[in-house]
Amino acid sequence: MKNNLTENLNQLGFPVMKKEAKLDANAVLVDVVKSKDMRLWDGFPVMLANALKKDLFDFHKTVKYLKNESDKNTFYELTALSLALYHNLNLEYNWSKELYNFLNSNDKNKYNTYLKKMENSEDLFVAKHKMSSQRLKETFRNYALEEKTKLKELLELKDEYNLEFALSQVFSSKQKDLFYKKLKNEKLTKTEKEYFSRTVKKKLHALANNELHSLAQKLLQF
Numbered sequence: 258m259k260n261n262l263t264e265n266l267n268q269l270g271f272p273v274m275k276k277e278a279k280l281d282a283n284a285v286l287v288d289v290v291k292s293k294d295m296r297l298w299d300g301f302p303v304m305l306a307n308a309l310k311k312d313l314f315d316f317h318k319t320v321k322y323l324k325n326e327s328d329k330n331t332f333y334e335l336t337a338l339s340l341a342l343y344h345n346l347n348l349e350y351n352w353s354k355e356l357y358n359f360l361n362s363n364d365k366n367k368y369n370t371y372l373k374k375m376e377n378s379e380d381l382f383v384a385k386h387k388m389s390s391q392r393l394k395e396t397f398r399n400y401a402l403e404e405k406t407k408l409k410e411l412l413e414l415k416d417e418y419n420l421e422f423a424l425s426q427v428f429s430s431k432q433k434d435l436f437y438k439k440l441k442n443e444k445l446t447k448t449e450k451e452y453f454s455r456t457v458k459k460k461l462h463a464l465a466n467n468e469l470h471s472l473a474q475k476l477l478q479f
């Protein structure tokens with residue numbers, strides 16, 4: 258079971274291996290709960306958020322998987338802990354309220370306790386196990402930052418592709434090379450300088466013309 262857990266954690270935002278496989282997210286979270294591994298418990302809010310984001314999580318199914326009453330209580334506490342962490346980090350998820358309503362009054366009280374502990378960066382307890390609120394925050398921030406970095410890289414790649422496509426519509430391959438060399442302040446040969454001034458520069462002047470740009474925008478609206 259532990260090997261399966263290790264293999265599946267990656268897809269819930271807590272990667273420990275490269276290969277992805279189909280998984281039952283609810284079963285994975287159950288294994289995390291039962292593991293009593295503090296490193297995995299620190300990552301529980303990350304995994305829960307990713308499972309919900311990917312529409313892989315079913316609260317009632319997860320509870321049904323847990324046969325032991327003690328494990329069920331641990332799951333409730335980890336869920337309350339996760340919701341408190343999201344609130345502390347000012348993360349608003351559209352499913353947070355619904356998930357909160359699944360908790361009983363006792364676990365809602367624990368949610369309030371966890372929230373206060375996090376606000377004061379104090380240690381807290383889940384199933385009598387001490388956990389660091391600071392480490393919980395850092396763990397979530399690290400994975401959130403990683404996701405933002407991936408998104409930024411994708412957007413940069415998209416922008417790069419769009420620019421490359423636009424340049425290809427106006428400049429030949431040779432002209433594009435000169436365009437980039439000039440942009441990077443790289444040294445041009447005498448022949449390249451002459452060609453740039455004679456051909457590329459004229460096109461750049463045309464592209465920089467405000468009136469032409471305005472007319473092009475209007476025509477694209479039709």
